[in-house]
Amino acid sequence: QxxxxxxxxxxxxxxxxxxxxxxxxxxxxxxxxxxxxxxxTPDIVRLKGNKWFVAGKIDIDDLNKELDIKIPESSTYDTFSGFFLEQIGRIPKSGESIIINKWTATVKDMDGNRIQSFIIKKE
Structure with missing residues (x-):
């Protein structure tokens, strides 16, 4: 009990x-x-080659420290999902990508309108 x-x-x-x-x-x-x-569960996991699994909720500061991706700070977002949404300007679908400073971020998993995870690859 x-x-x-x-x-x-x-x-x-x-x-x-x-x-x-x-x-x-x-x-x-x-x-x-x-x-x-x-x-x-870790917010960032290195995969094969130049790929990383990244949780959508990861803090921008933590992502910048881990990958040196150089995402600018903003008062409109704190997480990588928030940054991605600001860049794309709408709710994305799984598989959609953006390019950030020689990195490609692709939406891996969605939960309704929430981005759960990404695959990020250094070009």
């Missing part, structure tokens, strides 16, 4: 807005908590 700590979220009119867990509340206050139930 597993004990879960949950709370019902009530809006300003007394209606039920949703539920939350104790972990969710604590994470909002102090940041992400990593425990034994969280699955950790």
């Amino acid at each position: 597993k004990k879960n700590h949950i709370a019902i979220v009530v809006d300003e009119h007394g209606g039920i807005s949703g539920i939350t867990t104790l972990e969710d509340v604590v994470e909002e206050i102090i940041g992400e908590i990593i425990d034994e139930t969280d699955r950790m």
